[in-house]
Amino acid sequence: MTTPVLFIHGLWLHATSWEQWMTLFRAEGYEPHAAGWPGDGETVEASRSNPDAIGDHGIDDVVAHVAGIIDGLPEAPILIGHSFGGMIAQKLLGQDRAKAAIAIDAAQIKGVLPVPLSALRATLPVFRNPANRHRAVSLTSDQFRFAFGNAVSPEESDELFERWTIPAPGRPLFEAATANFDPHSPAKVDTGNQTRGPLLLIASGKDHTVPESVTRATLKQYRHSEAVTDLLTFPDRGHSLIIDSGWTDVAETCLAWLRKQSL
Template sequence: MKVSTTKTVVFITGAFVSSACWNDWKAYFERKGYTCYAPSWPHKDALAATLRLQHPDARIAANGLASVTDFFADFVQKLPEKPILIGHSFGGLMTQLLLQRDLAAAGIAIDSGPPQFLLTTKFSFAKSIYKAFGFFTDVNKPYLMSFKDWQYAFTNGLPLEEQKASYEALLLPESKRLFREALTSVAHVDYKKPHAPLLFTAGSNDHIVPASLNYSNYKKYKDKNSVTDFKEFEGRTHFVLGQKNWQEVADYCLNWIAQH
């Protein structure tokens, strides 16, 4: 089946944020004729402000990369057709892992979190995420990113009011277990395995997942009979889903889908 004939899209949210980050994208794709889903992660199906008030919630702390990936695997297998997966950050990594299981017609990994053993020496990468691992702290208590860290990691260079509004609307407590599992075989990608068409997109101003790290992820795929593409967007931060002119990125994704 050509990807362009598939009319189901599942958006996979990344770490730290509410699935509401996809609201505009979901509506945009639906206007183009797609049936779209943006499931919340387990125990995160509430307003961001509500979940922050409930912090620390041991249920969120129990989420791991394995369990959340399995949650999405179960979700997509119940759909009437293999969907197109579009994941951001950790959602991008889960998109890679689900394609590896042959559970999608295609995948788009936006600012994808790195699989096992894929690292970068970029200082911004370490600065953005080291607190989320919570080494030497209780793994059963989730981590809540500060506004200052949100400004650096997600919305660097954006107007202060946009930084504040996005933090209030989207920022969620996050599981340390999730990040620690990303260092294990749970996050292993078999780069030699054939896979459905896969597009990586990156932002030149992304602090958490630098464009160079995304490019390294893309270049590791080895199967010459599988479609693997890469696109870098100038001036985009890790907040690419809500950043001004996000439609440019969405249109690129739609056009890529139509061509495969």
């Protein structure tokens, strides 16, 4: 049976941003699927035209939504998530809902200490208005360039912005920001699970939204588990690494790691 791989996007990107990855993974013998978030439209354009459907969905809503997709698969999948999708992948792996997970520039989980200033600036479009907790928020091209496209040319950043960006719910960011003060935070991951499948954390050295220091701090949260937990860094990449012109390097690295895990 072909192993399913479920791709999970993060804030401000649409599920179709994984199209190139899905083509590559299908060619490598996997069965790829891309999980949208609750309220996402079928296309980028549909999502942009109905931001109210996207607003006010939190982390638990997305976890439940993706878990429902997993329930419809023939077997437990490999999860590959970017940004908040990386956090979702870790939560589901900790719940033993997946064979393995790859978390790329994953949003901070509960236990990770204060966020660097660049991450605060990248998320300022949401945090500048407390009402955004219950709304969907869109980025401008300049905001996208700082948060995602700072390691590519301005022209490529603008092209990615026009092609892939959609409004994003503000609620997950507020939940992550208060995670260390909430004993029942939805950003909590079962990092102590000894029997879960292998996990690969990928960091980007020039990421403004999820700086490498956040990913390294995430790795430390897994210190009490003997399950496989690896870290790889792309020193010259930013948060756009899964969609920009260098995406194949990241995808091939993920495939090589999966082969190493015999998956």
